[in-house]
Amino acid sequence: xxxxxxxxxxxxxxxxxxxxxxxxxxxxxxxxxxxxxxxxxxxxxxxxxxxxxxxxxxxxxxxxxxxxxxxxxxxxxx
Numbered sequence: 119x120x121x122x123x124x125x126x127x128x129x130x131x132x133x134x135x136x137x138x139x140x141x142x143x144x145x146x147x148x149x150x151x152x153x154x155x156x157x158x159x160x161x162x163x164x165x166x167x168x169x170x171x172x173x174x175x176x177x178x179x180x181x182x183x184x185x186x187x188x189x190x191x192x193x194x195x196x
Contacts, residue, residue: 125133
């Protein structure tokens with residue numbers, strides 16, 4: 119008994135979509151593993167917390183000063 123296997127254009131499209139999805143999942147897994155190896159102080163999270171501490175209070179409500187222990191004008195210690 120012989121089995122004939124033909125790849126139709128629909129099967130090729132499905133295979134290509136699965137390959138792309140696999141690459142995206144592996145990339146995201148690598149990013150997550152890299153973030154665990156780098157630690158909590160490095161990476162995007164560290165830059166975001168630094169930026170929020172240095173952000174000036176333009177609204178006048180004092181909300182930016184509540185995020186940090188020092189005033190936004192005092193940047194000499196950073």
